[in-house]
Amino acid sequence: MTEFTPFQSALGGAIIGFSALWLWLSLGRIAGISGILGSVVSGAPRERHWRMAFLVGLMGTPLIATAIGLAPSLHFPVTSPPVLIAAGLLVGFGTRLGSGCTSGHGICGISRLSPRSIAATLTFMAVAFVMVFFTHHLITGFGV
Amino acid sequence: MIRNVFGLLAGCLFSIGLMISHMIDPAKVLNFLDVAGRWDPSLAFVMAAGIPVAATGYAIAKRRSAPLCDTAFPVLPRGDLDRKLIIGAVLFGAGWGLAGFCPGPALAALPLAFGHVVPFVIAMIIGMALVPLVSPLLFPKHDPALVKRQELLR
Incomplete structure (x- = not known):
């Protein structure tokens, strides 16, 4: 059971939206995490370096939050390594094949009313709802 | 800089x-x-x-x-829907529903709970690296110029 947190989630969402606004107005780039991570190793140095800096910010900020006692507590309903590995392969392959994830399609793409992003977001949300229905209600053994 | x-x-x-x-x-x-x-x-x-x-x-x-x-x-892709987009979204949704991680939260959670998150993140990076190898075999007719443009932007 998790607590209903509409105000915190809305505030955090607005900050994520502001990050996307910031990246578009400063660099003219989409704040899509799968794209930033996926192309950090390829591409021209000019494109690689800001992506590396973004990832340093993304992964470094939680460490600062921990140091000052503000890191959120995390809970991991799924701990089975085979399930985590299968999920990771699907997420990595799917987001690169479909050119985006929750951030690139879900926040940035919908904000600029891209039909491709709207279709992708509706698709991955629908499949995720169905997947959770299967793993939580129809079959057991997923540690949830 | x-x-x-x-x-x-x-x-x-x-x-x-x-x-x-x-x-x-x-x-x-x-x-x-x-x-x-x-x-x-x-x-x-x-x-x-x-x-x-x-x-x-x-x-x-x-x-x-x-x-x-x-x-x-930059000019963002505004074209039609294609099979790559939808099949990719289906696979991503399945993985997201399986473990509750999408790419951003997984990377942000990695330093907070390394042992819990690292199997997912390594598998995710391998999955990403497989796309340029497997995609031309699965979708031979796909326009490589469009793929290149999308890779630059996302």
């Missing part, structure tokens, strides 16, 4: 947003997706608040000729 500073700040903001919104917590994500069970609709508010803020940025950009650190805004 200034590009890297802007990128760093965007990453910090994004990370703060993931933590405050609880999007970083896989239990929160799985309960959001569990409509028939312990449904927690909180994370709908992340999109509901994030989209208008980001949309404001794209609206401001329409009245400007270029971003601060570039000569022009």
